[in-house]
Amino acid sequence: MDYYFSFLILLLEAGGGAVLLLILYSIYKRYRLKNISNLPFLDEYEEVLMKTPHYKRLSQDEKERIQRSILLFVNTKEFIGVHLNVTTEMKLIIGFYACLLLLNINTQNCYDNLKTIIIYPNTIITKEIKSNGGVYTNEKFFLEGQSINDTVVISWHEAKKEAYHLHRNNVIIHEFAHEIDFMDGEIDGIPPLQKSKYASWAHTLQRNFKVLSEIAVKNREWGKYKLIGGYAATNEAEFFAVLTEIFFEKPDSLKKNFPDLYNELRDFYKIEFLR
Numbered sequence: 046m047d048y049y050f051s052f053l054i055l056l057l058e059a060g061g062g063a064v065l066l067l068i069l070y071s072i073y074k075r076y077r078l079k080n081i082s083n084l085p086f087l088d089e090y091e092e093v094l095m096k097t098p099h100y101k102r103l104s105q106d107e108k109e110r111i112q113r114s115i116l117l118f119v120n121t122k123e124f125i126g127v128h129l130n131v132t133t134e135m136k137l138i139i140g141f142y143a144c145l146l147l148l149n150i151n152t153q154n155c156y157d158n159l160k161t162i163i164i165y166p167n168t169i170i171t172k173e174i175k176s177n178g179g180v181y182t183n184e185k186f187f188l189e190g191q192s193i194n195d196t197v198v199i200s201w202h203e204a205k206k207e208a209y210h211l212h213r214n215n216v217i218i219h220e221f222a223h224e225i226d227f228m229d230g231e232i233d234g235i236p237p238l239q240k241s242k243y244a245s246w247a248h249t250l251q252r253n254f255k256v257l258s259e260i261a262v263k264n265r266e267w268g269k270y271k272l273i274g275g276y277a278a279t280n281e282a283e284f285f286a287v288l289t290e291i292f293f294e295k296p297d298s299l300k301k302n303f304p305d306l307y308n309e310l311r312d313f314y315k316i317e318f319l320r
Contacts, residue, residue, distance in 0.1 A: 081116055081117055081120045081121070082113065082116075082117075084116050084120070086112040086113075086115075086116060090112075090115075090133075090137055091108075091112075093133075093134050093137050093138065094137060094138075094141055096209050097138070097141065097208055097209060098209075098210065098211050099141075099142075099145060099293065099318065100141060102318060107148060107149075110148065111141065111144050111145065111148055114140075114144035114147070114148070114155060115137065115140040115141055115144050117155050118140040118143060118144055118155055118156070119136040119137070119140045121155065122156075122159060122160065122161065122162055123160060123161045123162070124136055124139075124161075124162050124164065125161060125162070125163045125164070126163075126164050127163060127164065127165045127166070128165070128166055129164065129165075129166045129201065131164055135164055135201060138204065138205065138208045138217070139162060139164075139199060139204070139217055141208075142208065142215065142217040142218050142221065143156065143217065143221045143224075145218075145293070145316075146218065146221055146222065146225060146289070146314065147225070148316060149314065149315035149316050150313070150314065150315060156221070156224055158195055158224075158227070158228075159195055159196075159197060159224060160195040160196065161195065161196045161197075162196070162197050162198075162199060163196060163197070163198045163199070164198075164199050164200075164201050165198065165199070165200050165201065166200075166201055166202060167200060167201075167202045168188065168189055168200050168202065168203065169188040169189075169191075169198065169200055188200070189203040189204075189214075189216040190203075190204070190216040190217070190219060190220040191220065192220045192221075192223035192224055192227075197220050197221065197224065198220075199216060199217060199220065200216065203216050204216050204217050211294055211295070212294055213274075213290070213291070213294060213295060214290055214294070215290050215293065215294055218289055218290050218293055218294070219286045219287070219289070219290050220286075222285060222286040222289035222290070223282060223286050225237075226282055226285055226286070232282045233281055233282060234250060234254070234280070234281030234282050234284055234285040235247065235250075235281075235285075236285070236313065238313070242312065242313070245309065246309050246313070249305045249306060249309050250281070250284065250285065250288075250306070250309065251281075253273075253284075253303065253305075253306055254277075254278070254281055254284045256270065257270050257273055257277060257278045257284070258278045260278075261275045261278035269302040269303070272291065272295070272298055272299070272302055272303075273287060273288065273291065273303075274287065288306060288310060289310065289314075292307065292310040292311075292314065293318060296317065296318050296319050296320075297319055297320055300319065
């Protein structure tokens with residue numbers, strides 16, 4: 046009897062210790078967030094952001110809100126450089142485009158599940174063994190970025206070039222679109238949506254994804270789908286990420302060619318960059 050009682054006491058003590066640790070961590074987290082909220086957004090930070098085509102088009106209110114979001118982002122994520130030193134510019138630019146996607150979405154989330162951003166100087170070369178009919182090949186893949194669990198990988202050479210000039214692509218936007226897609230627990234091309242918006246979103250994106258996939262298989266008669274491109278036909282998650290890139294980089298072209306897709310993305314992100 047004494048043995049079981051002693052064992053129970055040990056369990057309670059261990060549980061109490063765990064609860065105490067959780068309480069202390071909660072207090073520390075609130076203290077840290079309060080300190081971050083009091084940090085100034087320096088003039089030299091804004092000088093970096095003003096070089097981007099998107100920041101200068103934000104309203105003053107939007108600028109002030111995104112500044113706070115960026116400070117929270119860069120001070121709560123771990124930035125790791127591979128064969129390079131991580132600079133303030135890198136943190137600001139990655140933080141800006143990550144936070145831009147969430148700027149007007151009703152969420153206090155600053156990518157809570159994201160822990161680490163790994164930055165490479167150039168395009169990342171990876172190898173993968175593929176099987177086709179029993180024939181195995183070792184193929185090389187060139188990656189500008191990747192979103193894996195709680196980590197985002199970015200090639201700075203591409204990211205910097207795309208951040209300061211409007212292109213068809215923006216690797217930072219692309220990878221953080223994947224992070225948003227995963228906020229509901231699945232990477233399936235459907236981000237967290239209000240229930241009333243789900244049916245319209247699913248119908249519009251699925252219909253266009255199906256058409257794109259059929260065109261990509263034939264590799265001809267692309268027509269207006271050339272704007273979206275073949276990579277978006279990989280799966281629904283890539284379709285959503287590519288569309289997000291185009292929505293922010295070439296909104297006029299997207300609205301002209303795919304007004305239905307444009308409207309869905311505008312209603313989700315609650316922002317417009319039409320010229």
